[in-house]
Amino acid sequence: MEKRNWLITGVSTGLGRAFAQAALAAGHTVVGTVRSEPDLRDFEQLAPGHAHGRLLDVTDDDAVESVVADVERNVGPLDVVIANAGYGLEGTFEETQLADVRRQFEVNVFGAMATLRAALPGMRRRRRGHLMAVTSMGGLMAVPGMSAYCGSKFALEGVLEALGKEVAQFGIHVTAIEPGSFRTDWAGRSMTRAERTVDDYDELFAPLREARRKASGNQLGDPAKAGEVVVRITSVARPPAHLVLGSDALRLVAAARTAVDDDIRAWETLSRTTDFPDGAQL
Numbered sequence: 001m002e003k004r005n006w007l008i009t010g011v012s013t014g015l016g017r018a019f020a021q022a023a024l025a026a027g028h029t030v031v032g033t034v035r036s037e038p039d040l041r042d043f044e045q046l047a048p049g050h051a052h053g054r055l056l057d058v059t060d061d062d063a064v065e066s067v068v069a070d071v072e073r074n075v076g077p078l079d080v081v082i083a084n085a086g087y088g089l090e091g092t093f094e095e096t097q098l099a100d101v102r103r104q105f106e107v108n109v110f111g112a113m114a115t116l117r118a119a120l121p122g123m124r125r126r127r128r129g130h131l132m133a134v135t136s137m138g139g140l141m142a143v144p145g146m147s148a149y150c151g152s153k154f155a156l157e158g159v160l161e162a163l164g165k166e167v168a169q170f171g172i173h174v175t176a177i178e179p180g181s182f183r184t185d186w187a188g189r190s191m192t193r194a195e196r197t198v199d200d201y202d203e204l205f206a207p208l209r210e211a212r213r214k215a216s217g218n219q220l221g222d223p224a225k226a227g228e229v230v231v232r233i234t235s236v237a238r239p240p241a242h243l244v245l246g247s248d249a250l251r252l253v254a255a256a257r258t259a260v261d262d263d264i265r266a267w268e269t270l271s272r273t274t275d276f277p278d279g280a281q282l
Helices: 014-025 037-044 061-074 098-126 147-170 199-215 223-233 247-266 268-272
Strands: 005-009 029-034 051-055 080-083 088-090 129-134 172-179 191-193 242-245
Touching: 005 014, 005 061, 005 098, 014 029, 014 080, 014 223, 029 037, 037 051, 051 061, 061 098, 080 098, 088 098, 088 147, 098 129, 098 147, 098 172, 129 147, 147 172, 172 223, 172 247, 223 242, 242 247, 247 268
Parallel strands: 005 029, 005 080, 029 051, 080 129, 088 191, 129 172, 172 242
Antiparallel strands: none
């Protein structure tokens, strides 16, 4: 396998850490972003000389641009970039404050966009590269009590799909990584939870919140195996635009897509009534 330079945001824990460890094990050089000096030192100790840490808040656009420029100048041209940094926000739509929703989008959507956008010009000039972002099975299906999180991941899915069609002409691949439930701390200390304020949602939402808490640490997905899969797709000629990870994600995403298809078929005749008779088809 050709040795490549990777940039992965959010490598202190979770899937970002697993992606970085798998890439390092395969002999690649990995620049990983973290939020603290102790995390930076810890990451660099994984593979001295090959693991390079950078402090970064992905919501700081100027800092993102600066870090990417520094990496290209001092580590080498970037071949693979994974916008992984993000977090979960749990709460019903009505109970979740708009300020918290905006913060969710700042990190999960705009932080990812800033990362990919900063790396894109160099890849375009070199006519090669692989841009990835971690969305979620929640970017292709939605569950009660996660409207802000799923909304951010649906938005990122749309960005990635359009981006992939724009840059394919330059030899650049774009992949949305869509994990199911993995044994990380995403549903534990990494989860932000909206305050409960409306009793009417108790019957629906209280069991969901409790079940998610109980499942934390016992999830189905193995982060190390996810890392191996992500490394594998960077070496194939035609990597997927969508990489669903985990049998739970496969099942739930398939069910959600079937539900959409069912609506389209059920209401197809009515949908067609909105056309001009002489309009132009896209």
